[in-house]
Amino acid sequence: MSDLSETTLHPVFEIDQPNRYGRYIISNPREIIWHLKLLKDQRNFITLYPNHLDQFFLTSIISINEKTGELILDAPGLPELLESALKSTSSTLTTSMDKVKVQIRLGPLQQTQHENSPALLTRLPQAMLRLQRREFFRIDTPRINPLRCKLVKHHGETESEVFDFPLLDISGGGLCLSGPVEAAEHFSLGELFTDCRLEIPDESVISVNLRVREISRLETANGQMQLRLGCEYVNLPSARQNLIERYITRLERARKAQTDLI
Template sequence: MTNTTPEDISVPVFEIDQPEQFGQFFLSGQRERLAHLHTLERQKALITVYLDDNRDFFLSSVLAVDDDEQRILLDPPNDPKLLQRAVASPQITLSGAVDRVKIQARLRHQEAVRHQGREVLSVPLPEQMLRLQRREFFRIETPRLSPLRCKLAKRQQDGRTEAFDYPLHDISGGGICLVGEKGHVGHFSLGEIFADCRLEIPGEHVLSVNLRIREISELETFHGDYQLRLGCEFYNLPGTRLTLIERYIARLERERKARESGLG
């Protein structure tokens, strides 16, 4: 198994950078953008803030939306140096979810200000925001007791190969979400492609799939701990393998409905 580094990728990482493909999902009106920002604020939703080069990021939330001043306040990172890098970045990208629909916003001219006795990140309202609801892929959570697993490998500069074996959180026809150790976060970069990953599908053969890292964040467990969450999309997936994955998803959905109706 091999991987491709982000330097080998010519396409943008974020959907907000691909208007030719996702233009219909852009929010053109300021009122609509404000409504989604207020929802993020009200729900205290966990968001990810990516710095300009997309390699550094931190988890945050929308603390306040000031309609009059046309600014939003973001919870800062715990590391003061990371806050300084965020302020110095030409732009930052906010990625979160409103009612399980992905929201991306491009922000510029950020600064550190005092708010309720501490430094926070203050940013003008975004001029670009994307609300991405991809209905073509039905996503379903995978079993917890006997989880599906996916194996990835990464070749280091010294020639060594480092392997990762992660359980799945959910799966769709477009990709998978993997859950790993929080300490592994530094091993992955946005846009990175892992080739020939081994995806175990119960009742089917182990599938070889290429994965592109689309989202890096943290997932809170029932015990209050945090794990690494990797949102991955299938890359150049042959139709025959997609059919096997969709067949498994359909089986999971039938089993779920049977349990809910008391027949399972």
Template sequence: MEEIETDQDVQTPLQFEIEQPEEYAQYLLHAKAEVLAILRSLNQRRALISAYFDEGRTFLLTSLLAIDGDNLILELGRDDEVNRQVLAADHIVLTATVDKVKVQFTLPRLVATRYGGRPAFGAVLPDKVLRLQRREYFRLSTPVARPVKFSSSIKRPDRSVMTIEASLLDISGGGVGLMATPALAALLPRGCVLADCKMALPDEGLLVANLCVRNKYEVTTRTGSRYVRIGCEFIALPGARMSMVQRYITRVERERKARLSGMA
């Protein structure tokens, strides 16, 4: 396998669903009561929020400290220089996850304020929030102890072929989620078709399928690590292979529930 260059100094702008209203309009909430309900959920759960600026090239981790009328109070990031940069930005995209549902909203500008006697960010209430939940199939997070490896081949701009490898984050009857580096994600634009992808499902066998890249978004862990989740949809998956996927999902979920109940 050829290694993919990962120059962190060269980053392409990220694409956020909330900035693509023509495709994600059905997931946008505009009513103030709905917007407040989502924001209160972020506040009550102290959800970790990634705040992106500079076209997604720079981010900081924050949380929603309070909702004061039509204003928000956000926690400062850990890096003073990044805090200064975000205050100068004229456009910020904030993304978080609540109950496995992606939440996104944009703010025109942050201002310096104080909360509880400590420095904080202030902002006006967003006029809309994206709540992305669209699951036709049960999605199984693949076990960390027994990862599912993915491999496929893609063509470079010069038409030469390179092999790519990744790990599956999750799998369902509709497709898979890949864990990719930003460099690999840049090679897989939305709408890209990956033929004859190979996925070794433990205790089931080798699953070979065609996939289409449907979405991708950057994920930040609590330690600050960053990766890109690439959502791929199965293309005309034959019945026998779909049965393999369902058997794998059913067995792993059954084993997981058994462990939780102390029966394993």
């Protein structure tokens, strides 16, 4: 297996890696505002990470004021999360829009009121990342008999904890897992899990190294909240990459054939 020592120091967010993802970073104010309005109109769930990254909460865009250059977001309900947000010198919003990964860097947040409800006020962002590449195209995985992945968290040299989660989607660049929302406390952004066991139908169980890139909460159709864990592959050998992409191609063809029959 390849040496992982260099990869552990990579920035958590792609927006912080301009050498690699610079062409996906938007800095034109009009274009940024246009995308912000889409997020607001679509009522997208957005995850806000304060700058120290050990906490996060769901928010949404409430108001965009182009004249004053201000953005208003929903405030978290828990006092400790609100305090964490207000102490941060910067924050990062993450979401997806039409299956395109979106990251937005914000400056300091202030507490305010919007229509008699608590809210967060900040300046309009100067940078936004929209990561749309073929390898990051995600396809939903089956909900019946779902693919599964096992992650092992080591506690010292002798103790370990195994998490066995179903997949929500998969791409050539990573995968998304779901689990009980209370499991969120066991994961942190940028954390690296080695030798994870990923099931690939009609192939085998393969070993992958996964870095946690997104921790958020997902509301299910019955109103329940679930943990959503977005991960990227680290040092994935080309043979295993081919297995994953071959499965994605089979899944796409099966979906297309089913659509054609309708």
